[in-house]
Amino acid sequence: MILPLYRWAEGKEVWERAEELGFHTAYTYDHLSWRIPFRDGPWFGAVPTLTAAAAATKRIRLGTMVTNPNFRHPVTLAKDLLTLDDVSGGRITVGIGAGGNGFDAGVLGRPEWSPRERADRFGEFVPLLDRLLTQDATTSEGRFYSAHEARNIPGCVQRPRIPFTVAGNGPRGMRLAAEYGQGWVTTGDPKLAATITPRECPAAIRAQIDKLEAACEKAGRDPDELDKVLLTAFTPEEPLASLDSFVDFAGRYAELGIDEIIVHWPVPGTMFEADMGVFERVATEGLKQLG
Structure with a gap:
């Protein structure tokens, strides 16, 4: 687990070193900010960090641990993951969870969700993300998440899709x-x-x-x-x-x-x-x- 704390001039060396040491996979957290003492310090975005890491490495698998619905939507997340899978040559794993309170749960200005609502949303989020990453075009109407003719062509390098943890x-x-x-x-x-x-x-x-x-x-x-x-x-x-x-x-x-x-x-x-x-x-x- 490599925390996204580093400006890329330094971070690139960390990800390259992880590959040199022989680790099977290098993950990063997908938050907009995180717990003390990291909350008020440097913290970079997971998707751009993983994209840069994919370009800087050749063998090591890469992934989020974990992505959650607090500030993600399945349609936009699917497009980002599809692109990451392509850039990395099929080395992406997406860790995914229901999220929690605190940290970035309220950063979009809405009330924090109850445990039940988080579970309800997660129950829609995962099946829709699965469909988006396995189909060229997806239309779905849900209580929380919808997709209207969402295109994901040419699909994932990994088939039938990027693995979910x-x-x-x-x-x-x-x-x-x-x-x-x-x-x-x-x-x-x-x-x-x-x-x-x-x-x-x-x-x-x-x-x-x-x-x-x-x-x-x-x-x-x-x-x-x-x-x-x-x-x-x-x-x-x-x-x-x-x-x-x-x-x-x-x-x-x-x-x-x-x-x-x-x-x-x-x-x-x-x-x-x-x-x-x-x-x-x-x-x-x-x-x-x-x-």
């Missing part, structure tokens, strides 16, 4: 992941975030995976078709404390069914602070030790 902890979000996702992402159980201990974290993730598998069964979907993604740094665990810590952490979560672990590019003086030497060893040696 869906963030969803509740039943409706997991149902969307089961129906439309190529992946599912979690930061841990939000209901336990304030009290959970490092020892309890794996069981909480496993309980979420069990619910996801149940949603897949209801949808007639093989849960093994979905990548299970863990975005770190939002639980009390410290996988970047040392190389051994990461190998132990990654091994435990691989046994639980996690396929992909996202770590943050170190940002000094923040919750994402980490030793850069350890971080680079994680990339170059960590997976080798896991076999």
Whole structure:
């Protein structure tokens, strides 16, 4: 996870270095502003940043983690993603979630949505985005989102479309992941975030995976078709404390069914602070030790 903090003269080197280190995918957050201490500092747009990163790299996959309806509309987002997929030669993944309150939720001048309304909107947003990215022309009338002869020609480089990694902890979000996702992402159980201990974290993730598998069964979907993604740094665990810590952490979560672990590019003086030497060893040696 590379936060969009950098003027491109510096940021270009970060994205290129991520590729050199051998990371499979480099993501960025899709917000207009973010939490303290980042809220009042530099913060650039996700789509232009990923477009520049696509031009500066050749192999590494790129993506949002996550895009949400707070300030996005499926029609315009689909066009941006289609273009990103083309520029990158088919290396884009879109992480997508329902969004939340705070940060950029009210930046467009409207009242913040309730959890129910966010879920309702997300339930329209994902299916429409799916249609827009798989059809040359789409017309759809929804309660929240509509499209009128929206053209997306020539379509995605990746077929049938760019893969979705869906963030969803509740039943409706997991149902969307089961129906439309190529992946599912979690930061841990939000209901336990304030009290959970490092020892309890794996069981909480496993309980979420069990619910996801149940949603897949209801949808007639093989849960093994979905990548299970863990975005770190939002639980009390410290996988970047040392190389051994990461190998132990990654091994435990691989046994639980996690396929992909996202770590943050170190940002000094923040919750994402980490030793850069350890971080680079994680990339170059960590997976080798896991076999």
